[in-house]
Amino acid sequence: MKEAMRILVIAGHPADMFDHCGGTLFHHIEQGDSVVCVSLTQGLRIHDEVVSDLFRHNLKDYTEEQIAEILVQRQKVKYQEVISACALFGIDDVRFLDYDDEILTVNPEMISKLARLIREVKPDLVITHWPYQADTFSNHHAVTGQLALSAITAAGGVDFKDPEGGAWRIAQIAYMLCPSDTSAICMSNIGKTAYINYYVDVTDVVDKKVKAVHMMKSQKYDIEGLSHKGAETWSGHYGGRVRLPYAEGFAIEYPEVGRTIPISEHRRWIARADEREQLEHAAGLQGMSVKLD
Numbered sequence: 615m616k617e618a619m620r621i622l623v624i625a626g627h628p629a630d631m632f633d634h635c636g637g638t639l640f641h642h643i644e645q646g647d648s649v650v651c652v653s654l655t656q657g658l659r660i661h662d663e664v665v666s667d668l669f670r671h672n673l674k675d676y677t678e679e680q681i682a683e684i685l686v687q688r689q690k691v692k693y694q695e696v697i698s699a700c701a702l703f704g705i706d707d708v709r710f711l712d713y714d715d716e717i718l719t720v721n722p723e724m725i726s727k728l729a730r731l732i733r734e735v736k737p738d739l740v741i742t743h744w745p746y747q748a749d750t751f752s753n754h755h756a757v758t759g760q761l762a763l764s765a766i767t768a769a770g771g772v773d774f775k776d777p778e779g780g781a782w783r784i785a786q787i788a789y790m791l792c793p794s795d796t797s798a799i800c801m802s803n804i805g806k807t808a809y810i811n812y813y814v815d816v817t818d819v820v821d822k823k824v825k826a827v828h829m830m831k832s833q834k835y836d837i838e839g840l841s842h843k844g845a846e847t848w849s850g851h852y853g854g855r856v857r858l859p860y861a862e863g864f865a866i867e868y869p870e871v872g873r874t875i876p877i878s879e880h881r882r883w884i885a886r887a888d889e890r891e892q893l894e895h896a897a898g899l900q901g902m903s904v905k906l907d
């Protein structure tokens with residue numbers, strides 16, 4: 615029997631945990647692998663309906679105490695939404711490091727915290743963001759990817775301040791990609807875009823993706839049509855590249871090793887099936903017809 619895999623997802627913002635790779639995680643959980651998801655930041659400043667929109671123009675109308683109270687409430691709302699959305703994929707170990715998302719830079723404190731988490735979870739596979747999104751240094755996703763890489767290196771050595779601090783070395787890293795990673799969105803990103811070298815067919819899970827994204831009311835993702843459109847322009851776009859209705863795209867860090875060269879059944883099908891059959895399959899619009907409560 616194949617050994618079960620332990621997976622740790624390191625995300626910049628709470629919803630990244632499932633909107634980037636939820637379909638893939640569902641498949642892993644289905645085959646008996648374990649998944650732990652962690653978000654570095656609260657994601658309140660840039661996404662939250664109340665915090666980002668209300669405070670933007672009216673901050674002076676609130677006292678410090680009122681602001682603090684609203685932030686605590688909004689964090690609770692967002693975390694609960696994320697926990698419920700993750701549950702759709704069977705993910706039940708969801709953690710938050712609670713950092714404010716005002717300034718996110720690569721720093722020793724966060725690296726150590728993440729390294730301790732890696733030593734605790736002992737993942738075989740770490741899934742995180744592409745470390746070169748947008749300008750690569752002010753972008754939360756990029757910085758999260760960089761923090762994760764530094765933490766992976768740190769966790770590979772002993773932590774003398776942690777009684778449980780034995781070294782843990784991971785086997786593989788997968789960068790969970792979004793369209794902002796695979797095409798340059800600003801001048802400073804040119805030459806740093808990611809190349810997808812692994813696709814996961816998530817056609818069977820696209821309904822969960824649409825529903826989960828829609829559940830994030832706190833960040834306006836319940837706007838009519840938004841989660842459907844997201845499924846088509848993200849998973850649908852990636853799927854179309856490999857003649858699938860929907861796919862999640864990854865850049866796998868380390869080249870795999872084997873005694874022979876593997877070819878997937880899907881690659882064989884692309885090589886052999888009639889073009890009409892392939893296009894009909896890729897044209898599936900299951901995501902558009904998902905009914906929301």
Ligand SMILES: [Zn+2]
Nearest residue numbers: 626627630755
């Ligand atoms: Zn994000």
